[in-house]
Amino acid sequence: xxxxxxxxxxxxxxxxxxxxxxxxxxxxxxxxxxxxxxxxxxxxxxxxxxxxxxxxxxxxxxxxxxxxxxxxxxxxxxxxxxxxxxxxxxxxxxxxxxxxxxxxxxxxxxxxxxxxxxxxxxxxxxxxxxxxxxxxxxxxxxxxxxxxxxxxxxxxxxxxxxxxxxxxxxxxxxxxxxxxxxxxxxxxxxxxxxxxxxxxxxxxxxxxxxxxxxxxxxxxxxxxxxxxxxxxxxxxxxxxxxxxxxxxxxxxxxxxxxxxxxxxxxxxxxxxx
Amino acid sequence: xxxxxxxxxxxxxxxxxxxxxxxxxxxxxxxxxxxxxxxxxxxxxxxxxxxxxxxxxxxxxxxxxxxxxxxxxxxxxxxxxxxxxxxxxxxxxxxxxxxxxxxxxxxxxxxxxxxxxxxxxxxxxxxxxxxxxxxxxxxxxxxxxxxxxxxxxxxxxxxxxxxxxxxxxxxxxxxxxxxxxxxxxxxxxxxxxxxxxxxxxxxxxxxxxxxxxxxxxxxxxxxxxxxxxxxxxxxxxxxxxxxxxxxxxxxxxxxxxxxxxxxxxxxxxxxxxxxxxxxxxxxxxx
Numbered sequence: 001x002x003x004x005x006x007x008x009x010x011x012x013x014x015x016x017x018x019x020x021x022x023x024x025x026x027x028x029x030x031x032x033x034x035x036x037x038x039x040x041x042x043x044x045x046x047x048x049x050x051x052x053x054x055x056x057x058x059x060x061x062x063x064x065x066x067x068x069x070x071x072x073x074x075x076x077x078x079x080x081x082x083x084x085x086x087x088x089x090x091x092x093x094x095x096x097x098x099x100x101x102x103x104x105x106x107x108x109x110x111x112x113x114x115x116x117x118x119x120x121x122x123x124x125x126x127x128x129x130x131x132x133x134x135x136x137x138x139x140x141x142x143x144x145x146x147x148x149x150x151x152x153x154x155x156x157x158x159x160x161x162x163x164x165x166x167x168x169x170x171x172x173x174x175x176x177x178x179x180x181x182x183x184x185x186x187x188x189x190x191x192x193x194x195x196x197x198x199x200x201x202x203x204x205x206x207x208x209x210x211x212x213x214x215x216x217x218x219x220x221x222x223x224x225x226x227x228x229x230x231x232x233x234x235x236x237x238x239x240x241x242x243x244x245x246x247x248x249x250x251x252x253x254x255x256x257x258x259x260x261x262x263x264x265x266x267x268x269x270x271x272x273x
Numbered sequence: 274x275x276x277x278x279x280x281x282x283x284x285x286x287x288x289x290x291x292x293x294x295x296x297x298x299x300x301x302x303x304x305x306x307x308x309x310x311x312x313x314x315x316x317x318x319x320x321x322x323x324x325x326x327x328x329x330x331x332x333x334x335x336x337x338x339x340x341x342x343x344x345x346x347x348x349x350x351x352x353x354x355x356x357x358x359x360x361x362x363x364x365x366x367x368x369x370x371x372x373x374x375x376x377x378x379x380x381x382x383x384x385x386x387x388x389x390x391x392x393x394x395x396x397x398x399x400x401x402x403x404x405x406x407x408x409x410x411x412x413x414x415x416x417x418x419x420x421x422x423x424x425x426x427x428x429x430x431x432x433x434x435x436x437x438x439x440x441x442x443x444x445x446x447x448x449x450x451x452x453x454x455x456x457x458x459x460x461x462x463x464x465x466x467x468x469x470x471x472x473x474x475x476x477x478x479x480x481x482x483x484x485x486x487x488x489x490x491x492x493x494x495x496x497x498x499x500x501x502x503x504x505x506x507x508x509x510x511x512x513x514x515x516x517x518x519x520x521x522x523x524x525x526x527x528x529x530x531x532x533x534x535x536x537x538x539x540x541x542x543x544x545x546x547x548x549x550x551x552x553x554x555x556x557x558x559x
Binding site for chain 2: 068071072074076078082083084085086087088089090091092093094095096098099100101102103104106108109111113114115117118145149153154157177202205206208209212213227230231234235240243244247248250251254255258
């Protein structure tokens with residue numbers, strides 16, 4: 001489709017009827033949709049924003065996910081309950097995640113502004129969505145709140161498969177908490193760190209619904225990522241050809257990443273066997 | 274020695290409290306705003322324990338009282354029903370088709386087995402958003418645009434591969450001596466599957482089913498794009514639409530958001546153990 005000229009607003013045009021189903025015939029335009037996409041400066045600026053968004057999101061989600069996993073891996077009363085609470089942000093629809101954070105970050109009625117004022121830290125209110133860079137960082141943080149629990153789940157699964165004897169041996173050798181973390185826990189969950197990085201990168205590239213609910217790509221184009229640009233081109237302006245072209249450049253990247261991941265994983269497993 | 278243990282325990286409890294606050298406080302605040310009046314949310318200094326508690330927001334979105342934006346709110350209940358129908362149908366189809374396919378992949382050798390398995394994995398890696406233009410055109414050609422059936426078809430196409438993989442992984446943990454003894458006892462393959470293997474596969478079915486239901490109940494973009502006609506869409510697009518309206522109080526939107534969140538949250542909390550097992554088994558194995 002990214003190679004075709006698709007105009008959705010015209011119902012006429014060449015078509016083929018098969019068993020009562022009208023199949024539209026598209027005009028093949030070669031690589032024109034791609035060439036047009038690459039000639040658009042907005043494409044390249046969106047790519048740069050996407051790169052920032054993905055890098056910040058991957059970093060935050062991995063670190064917060066790992067941090068929460070390290071806390072939840074310890075023994076404390078109510079640990080089972082906490083593992084249920086862990087899944088709450090992840091189980092919400094992104095539409096709900098978005099409007100829930102509106103209630104916290106809003107300029108007029110936001111709870112965070114209310115809290116900061118009560119603590120005497122600010123006088124007025126902070127407009128989190130007014131400045132483009134701030135809005136982009138809010139998107140990163142909100143998406144991280146939603147996604148980090150999944151990283152925590154994967155980390156916890158990895159930590160639980162570490163044999164207890166390893167910790168006991170380390171403790172007998174006089175290793176403290178940080179040494180056990182550095183020499184036992186982290187090496188053992190290294191493959192999972194890799195998995196989390198890949199999953200977070202792909203998810204970061206594809207994030208769309210939060211932009212829809214929170215910023216609509218604005219102010220200006222300041223939160224327009226490649227996914228949002230493709231979505232808008234295809235479904236707000238109904239240019240399916242160019243929209244699909246933009247989205248396919250994204251797909252190519254995600255597939256490449258997953259392919260690399262599998263290659264590295266299989267080589268590692270092959271080396272161990 | 275004793276003091277140090279107490280010290281590190283205090284640090285741990287502090288960290289647990291921080292994590293719990295970070296995870297739960299935003300969701301709790303959503304509930305608090307949904308039972309508050311907007312004027313109390315706007316009041317400064319802000320009261321974190323609501324001075325007045327009201328069910329007015331819920332009454333508004335459920336159509337029990339008249340208010341200025343009741344046209345918007347009147348869409349909530351029908352779209353909730355649509356969400357329930359679509360998510361329920363997709364879950365049932367996934368459990369019927371996905372588990373059977375998963376069983377076949379776990380037990381049989383057949384031509385193109387690994388190729389088709391990787392094809393399924395490939396569709397899982399393909400971003401949904403890239404498929405939407407294609408769905409749009411195909412469903413329109415089939416006359417399924419703006420129907421719940423169209424949505425069910427679209428959702429199945431990206432939930433089924435996942436269910437097949439989860440169920441395949443689950444069936445592989447069940448020893449196939451069980452099937453063989455059923456076959457010796459005179460069952461045919463299908464009877465061995467649904468009389469002997471399925472009844473002991475409860476956790477796997479729960480994991481696959483609950484995950485599918487959650488995914489469909491929460492899905493936004495596909496429903497937003499495919500079903501635009503009034504009365505054909507699901508809950509998330511309706512709430513997203515209300516979110517953009519200036520004339521609707523945030524407290525009313527919060528009430529609808531909380532109602533939308535509740536089923537998925539309850540599902541996840543109840544089936545937490547099985548879902549975590551299913552999800553991590555699928556992904557950690559790679």
